[in-house]
Amino acid sequence: MQEHSMLKIGEFARLGQISIATLHYYDQYGLLKPGALDPNTSYRYYALDQLARLHRILALKDLGFPLEQIAQLLADDLSLEQLQGMFRLKQAQTQQMIEIEQARLTRIATRLRQIEQEGKMPTYEVLLKQVDALLIASIREPIPMGDDIERSHKKIRAFLHEQQLQSSQPALLLFHSRYELHDDVMEIDVEAAVPLPVMLPDNEQVKIRTLPADLMACTVHTGDMLSIGRAHLALHRWVNENGYQLAAPPRQIYLQHGEEMDPRQYITELQFPVRRNNAHNN
Amino acid sequence: MQEHSMLKIGEFARLGQISIATLHYYDQYGLLKPGALDPNTSYRYYALDQLARLHRILALKDLGFPLEQIAQLLADDLSLEQLQGMFRLKQAQTQQMIEIEQARLTRIATRLRQIEQEGKMPTYEVLLKQVDALLIASIREPIPMGDDIERSHKKIRAFLHEQQLQSSQPALLLFHSRYELHDDVMEIDVEAAVPLPVMLPDNEQVKIRTLPADLMACTVHTGDMLSIGRAHLALHRWVNENGYQLAAPPRQIYLQHGEEMDPRQYITELQFPVRRNNAHNN
């Protein structure tokens, strides 16, 4: 270290365009120690040739590396493969982050359009979530419009009762079709289901099966079943606008229902199993 | 709040796919208070209809809003314009972040190519930085190849000496051209300069002017002047590969030079004033 080239921390900071606090931090972190320390005053002095190391640190920080990795990259004891590996990883992470942000941007745009159309925050919030596989007892049958869908659930509960079982999770409904005309009657192909805590044998009417784990676009509807169509519509629209498509039958989960309660307080969750739509490029 | 629909925090957390710690935090933050508290045990109980608010919080978080803004968005006391404003701002910020990340990705790719070619971290680190305007005393003249560039600096220092002034900042050189053939001699149009602390009157030979503030691609060269061409090349290449172009004469700053010292310890900073190249789309 040459005396004549030693700079005080403030001068060195100005040259490197960073704050004194940052140099303090790098000193403490061990990333960039001053070339000399005044033993009396504890003043830090930096040699001009330390500017190269500082620049390298700043450049790597600018590429998105955390200080810990920068320390490794400067340590000079890693192989070419390790060096390349760290950069390739960083490249992949950055690429992925960009994709995530772009999907976010699409969702923001969707939301903004909704706000402009409705004049307020949309009634239905749509969330993407990963749902676990679920063991269920179910009855699948076409049901004519206007018929009581609850009846199937009652049959399943009766079946469980025979087996001395009770479900602690809410019942659900799977829509295998929309309403369609069959023999002059509007019918819908639905599957009523109740989650099971343990495996059971099948029965002629009640089938035991596992619903697969899936990525779901979800929303919650509060109110009676007459108005739930709006929630379906909102979900459908969100799925389209955000570049997804339906991958399996939609589910309707009866979180809070009951014959004795006011239907306006019913709470129902809708889940649309979705996958990315490859045709979507936004 | 209906008794029958109250959930313990663990159940509610499972429904919403979040951690209990997060619910604790939202409670403390005031974002989502439990519907009921057991006065004895301090157990939190959540009503099922609070799931809608939780979903809204999670959806807004997913759009990138911080909790403080989510609280505002849920407060319901902001106008449609404010609501739209917040979303438009978030949209613009997200857009900008994507652009920044994409530029970062380009720099990472450049670096990776360099590592592959050189088999190690590149010798010259290139940094972008904003440089302030600088008042200088300068002499601009063509200089034949091989001639002493230092002579102009000496003239300027002599001039300053006459004015009872001294510069505390390092001298620099501006390249107005590359080497070109003039009257059978290879010449370069350079401007030698020394920063000034105060304004001075012009002199016939020494001009006083202000170098404009600029965005600079910079690197530091350690060693004698014979090898500084490599640093110029490295900078030139970086500028091209990252979608910039030269916007003004390159500068060479003599951070650590001196006749009495070993030229291998010379430290020189190169600065290329740059601007974005609009033709560049990566």
Added chain:
DNA sequence: TTGCTCCTCACGTCACGTGAGGTGGC
């Protein structure tokens, strides 16, 4: 002597995650 630069703690940041140590309900 007065500014200016520098020093060393210590605290704050943002949205939780992770124990530690203790209590309540079946």
Added chain:
DNA sequence: TTGCTCCTCACGTCACGTGAGGTGGC
């Protein structure tokens, strides 16, 4: 009684920024 769930602190995170209170050099 034994697990399980829940409680309230308290600390850690990442890379510094920002005082507070004090000292050194021209």
